[in-house]
Amino acid sequence: MTHSLPPHRPDTVYFFGTCLIDLFYPQAGLAGMELLRRAGLRVVFPPAQTCCGQPARNNGYMDEARAIALRQMEAFPQDWPIVVPSGSCAGMMRVHYPQLFAGRPEAPQVGAFAARVYELTWFLVHVLDLKLEDKGEPVTVTWHGSCSAQREMGVVDEPKRLLRSLTNVTLVENPRETECCGFGGTFSVKQPEVSAAMVSDKVAALESTGARHVVSGDCGCLMNITGAAAKARRDLTGSHIAEFLWERSHGRP
Amino acid sequence: MDAHNSAGQTHGINSAHKPRGDFTARAPAALANPTLRANFRRAMDGLMTKRAAQFADRDAWTALRARGAAARANALARLPELLERLEDRCTANGIRVHWAETAAEANAIVLAILREAGATRVIKGKSMVSEEIGLNHHLEAHGVTAVESDLGEYIIQLAGEAPSHIVMPCIHKNKAEIAQLFAENIPGQPYTEDVDSLTAAARRALRQRFAAAEAGISGVNFAVAETGTLVLIENEGNGRLSTTLPPLHIAVTGIEKVVERLDDVPPLLALLPRSATGQAITTYVNMISGPRKPDEKDGPREVHLVLYDGGRSRVYDDAELRDTLRCIRCGACMNHCPVYARVGGHTYRFVYPGPIGKILSPQLEGLDCAGDQPFASSLCGACSEVCPVQIPLADILVRLRQEAVRPSATPAVKGGGSQAGLAADLGWAGWRLVYGHPALYALVSRLLARLGNLIPASVPMLRQWTRFRTKPRFAARTLHELAARGGFDRE
Amino acid sequence: MSDARARILARLRAARPSIPPARPDWAPPAIPPAERLARFTAMLEAVHAEVHAVPAAAWPAHLAPLLAAKGVRTVLAAPATWAGKALAADWPSRPDAPHLVAYDQPVEALKDRLVAGIDAAVTTTLGGIAETGSLVLWPTPDEPRLMSLLPPIHVALVDEAAITDTLAGLVAAANWAAAMPTNALLISGPSKTADIEQTLAYGVHGPKELVVLVLTR
Structure with missing residues (x-):
């Protein structure tokens, strides 16, 4: 699944903050909204938004997932693009x-809603053709792409293009970029040992790049990777790409 | 019991009544074994690299994969008709066709054929279906010696183990272990870790078995309905020997292996070995369309084909789950699975491990038997991405989770509801309540922002999380609050 | 077990049918005739086969010293084929040529010898497939199946003009579906295994060496 461009450059976009960002990484969400606003867009954040419903769906609770999905659709009634700072959500x-709604009466409206959903970095690159001025000190970073961003949203090169466009940022490639970090939502606590083995290997792969900072587009992966690195007392920090881009180009939001 | 449940109460000798839903409990032991971890990691890395080199041209891969998937989907869409046509053509070619619903029936059919021929010494080519039905065990119990001839299968047969990978059955073993096994089991064989020498020892030992065998048993990769042809692929030549040298050949296959036309075979052949081992083609592609003809000098005088259901017709019953049956057993899903690469095949305790096993085994043997296995995936989707016949493995896994917690009204999967529980139901009801009511969510999220960090790390989910990671910190203000302060529009 | 048959088919028929999808257009990359031999050779050599281009009229003379150098003393041949006849005509007069053994009886009469007593076999082929470096064999009453399988060395003769580009093209052009033989084979290299630590080893069950003579005109 990849995006198709909206028919014209929109004036207004919705921002879907995600439940994880809402509680744990609000600065990343805010940075994403600021990036869009500085690009000249009106950014609308409907307060009725909560969660995309993925946790329920991934655990097999489809009725619950559908109920929450319908609430989100109600929260984003206008025909504006919905920008999401997470490949997973x-x-x-x-x-x-x-x-989830295949063969149900809601299917047509769900389809129309789904078609308005964009991953943030894809939107910045392809719709806004965002240009950033790097005001930060020289730094070396590596990139972690989430499984959903790569495989469901077709977002592979976009975030790296943004990072490479920053003149003082050196991006080093992660040799195991396509491999899952072991987060997987409830997987991380239902299969704690397997998940731990995966994230331990992921941290080692990221460290092998020589970078001490990892940038990602998904806060679930970040929470997992930086949490495991910190627990193991590794010298590896991480940030969400929106926050990273915003800080490099404008300072803290 | 509804009609569905009449199909295959027992699939496989060690299955049905033995719950094997202990993946979570078994995983730590595998993870703690550095040799096993290293063996699998190295092997899987190599296989992934080789496969990627074969499909470097993305457009060619996309077109080929679409053709291969269409061949399989087409065959499934017309499965009953094609099975009848396959039977007709095979029969016309002189191949005798048998049908078995259960493992017990399949085993009985094979044994009856062997008895009629007076055969007590059998040589086997690699066949996952024969593993599935526990054929060797059944034959041994009835006085028939069945020797595996694929080198990997031979090794694990000597070791008394089960395959840990569907293509490379002894991938979990290193050469020191194999050297020891051969020194103990092959007369005159000294301990050596030289791979050529080990291979030569197996050749010598098995040559005599081939020569003495009164029957050969094999699997089938593709059964072509149009021509009544059994296509078998392999690298070693043991498959050809098993199906050529003994006077009797019995092929055992799942009913899903049929393809309609001979021209479906080239695209599938272009997908299978490249996906499996990164080879352009296997050394041997063996197309069998009948027993030895009167004027021919070799080949078996009798060829039998056993069509085995074993729960497949039940899988077939559900339009979404049916895609599981497209599988051509290349193993690419397990080669690319981050979970399989770390725990290895034996942790799954089913004949089919890895992602395809995780969707196939619960359907064949029951969700109750599979326990937590459908949940033992991060849903990363690497399997779906590399599957050469476009099986949506991750989506089917989610569907099976659904059947495990909230079975469909007409049970689509045997043992559905096995993971249902009041605690989980209440938890998700609470989740739905909070996330389905924005005002309640606003209250809860603001409370968590203020007080969440006081939650002790000992609460159930956090306890597992913090064994290997630091405790996540709630931010002082939610994004909802920051967005409002930042002057962003609400509508 | 016809009950099983009826029940299986009934269950399959009771399931909601899915619509058979159309097969999308697909053709493997065509290989122009001028490039086929090079590709065929490269693919075979990449899997440990030996390929020699030799004049069609002189292949027995080329083969005799080649096999002698490998220590081959006995060669299984099919006396009724053109290849068997050429060997029978050429080799007896050569002091360095291996001894010919005829596969002229049913396997049961020759089994012990075939299984363990012959160094090499020479077979014809229907041709080759450049894309994958494959030999195409349809064994016949005159040239049985086990020739290409039991001896440690298999020598295969391929007419250069019979090297086609792809299997898909060959199956369609020659209309294989109309009449399949008892056994059709593709052989792409010597017998091999990587079952022990992914280390390649040759000759585990079939021939350890595959020698391909491409007959040029």
């Missing part, structure tokens, strides 16, 4: 909402 809304 964007994938849920873009790819899995239509599956």
